[in-house]
Amino acid sequence: MSRILVTGGTGYIGSHTVVCLLEQGYDVVIADNLSNSDLRVLDGIEAITGIRPPFEKTDCLDCEALGRIFDRYSDIEAVIHFAASKAVGESVEKPLLYYRNNIGSLINVIEQMNNHGVKHLVFSSSCTVYGQPDSRHLPVSEAAPRRQATSPYGNTKQINEDIITDVAHSKADFRAVILRYFNPIGAHPSALIGELPNGVPNNLLPFVTQTAIGIRKELKVFGNDYNTPDGSCIRDYIYVMDLARAHVKAVEYMLQGKADEQVSIFNLGTGRGLSVLEIVKKFISVTGANLPYVIAPRREGDIEQVWADPAKANKVLGWKADTPIEDVLTSAWRWEQHLKKIREKKA
Numbered sequence: 001m002s003r004i005l006v007t008g009g010t011g012y013i014g015s016h017t018v019v020c021l022l023e024q025g026y027d028v029v030i031a032d033n034l035s036n037s038d039l040r041v042l043d044g045i046e047a048i049t050g051i052r053p054p055f056e057k058t059d060c061l062d063c064e065a066l067g068r069i070f071d072r073y074s075d076i077e078a079v080i081h082f083a084a085s086k087a088v089g090e091s092v093e094k095p096l097l098y099y100r101n102n103i104g105s106l107i108n109v110i111e112q113m114n115n116h117g118v119k120h121l122v123f124s125s126s127c128t129v130y131g132q133p134d135s136r137h138l139p140v141s142e143a144a145p146r147r148q149a150t151s152p153y154g155n156t157k158q159i160n161e162d163i164i165t166d167v168a169h170s171k172a173d174f175r176a177v178i179l180r181y182f183n184p185i186g187a188h189p190s191a192l193i194g195e196l197p198n199g200v201p202n203n204l205l206p207f208v209t210q211t212a213i214g215i216r217k218e219l220k221v222f223g224n225d226y227n228t229p230d231g232s233c234i235r236d237y238i239y240v241m242d243l244a245r246a247h248v249k250a251v252e253y254m255l256q257g258k259a260d261e262q263v264s265i266f267n268l269g270t271g272r273g274l275s276v277l278e279i280v281k282k283f284i285s286v287t288g289a290n291l292p293y294v295i296a297p298r299r300e301g302d303i304e305q306v307w308a309d310p311a312k313a314n315k316v317l318g319w320k321a322d323t324p325i326e327d328v329l330t331s332a333w334r335w336e337q338h339l340k341k342i343r344e345k346k347a
């Protein structure tokens with residue numbers, strides 16, 4: 001069976017994708033520098049699948065080290081490139097770190113793919129490339145225009161997409177699938193892997209579950225004066241396992257020769273927008289947890305509302321994000337409870 005190199009494979013979306021690849025019978029090798037993840041993720045992957053995939057502690061900025069992985073695993077047929085810095089706020093404070101890491105890593109990955117005759121790339125992109133779509137472009141499809149990025153993070157994703165397109169123009173046999181994620185949330189149903197935010201979470205769901213479990217005093221809802229039905233921002237929250245399954249579909253789409261474009265772009269969302277306050281209220285009703293929250297001022301850089309039109313991915317990849325939001329929120333809560341048990345065992 002084909003081997004897939006997964007960079008960033010011990011990260012949140014990477015680890016869930018590795019589980020899905022292994023369960024589909026693919027061989028996997030993970031390259032990760034562990035700057036934002038933990039080796040214990042491999043224990044979770046093994047507990048779920050019965051397979052411990054080979055792991056290479058590697059920084060994708062080290063081109064030589066990356067090349068040695070391709071030398072060692074000559075059966076790599078495709079690469080899924082997750083490894084990147086991804087905190088919008090942090091990218092505003094540390095733009096050079098983001099440009100060096102996110103651009104340099106991709107260039108090295110593609111260079112080593114070319115050096116080793118690997119022709120298929122799945123790239124982890126983001127709906128942030130759309131900025132704030134105007135109302136006539138909501139729900140947002142792949143035909144919507146990319147807008148000026150609102151953060152260095154978003155700009156690195158746009159630049160990465162352009163690099164991939166330009167490489168495709170230069171190499172007729174190069175194929176890429178660009179996956180634009182909306183808001184990934186939740187955890188594997190076993191609660192053995194999930195999101196492991198470093199320090200204080202930037203993202204909504206980990207902050208919700210950490211507040212409900214008692215780590216955080218209260219959730220701040222950043223603004224309820226937006227032009228939305230309940231005043232809070234709207235996003236397309238997609239279950240991380242549905243997202244992971246889309247990556248397997250993307251690999252199959254290329255390896256089975258179905259990709260009729262050199263570069264195919266897909267929006268990965270549910271097609272349904274939910275507000276922050278709707279998520280908060282659903283979480284409380286589904287889990288019965290106590291979730292203290294206050295309305296706080298808007299967060300700089302937030303866009304008001306965005307959700308996906310996933311019709312192209314549904315049709316072309318034969319993929320759909322259809323896990324009920326109640327089950328997704330439950331999975332996030334069970335993961336947080338699992339983390340608490342681990343902390344208590346250590347104490």
Ligand code: WQD
Nearest residue numbers: 086126181182183202203204207220221222233276299302
């Ligand atoms: C969602 C909503 C906040 C925290 C993310 C990723 C980005 C990209 C797009 C993949 C916003 C509100 C949050 C809190 C809150 N994904 N919020 N209180 O900003 O949409 O961006 O998805 O590439 O990498 O960061 O996600 O979870 O930070 O915020 O009210 O404590 O929740 O204002 O409206 P965002 P988020």
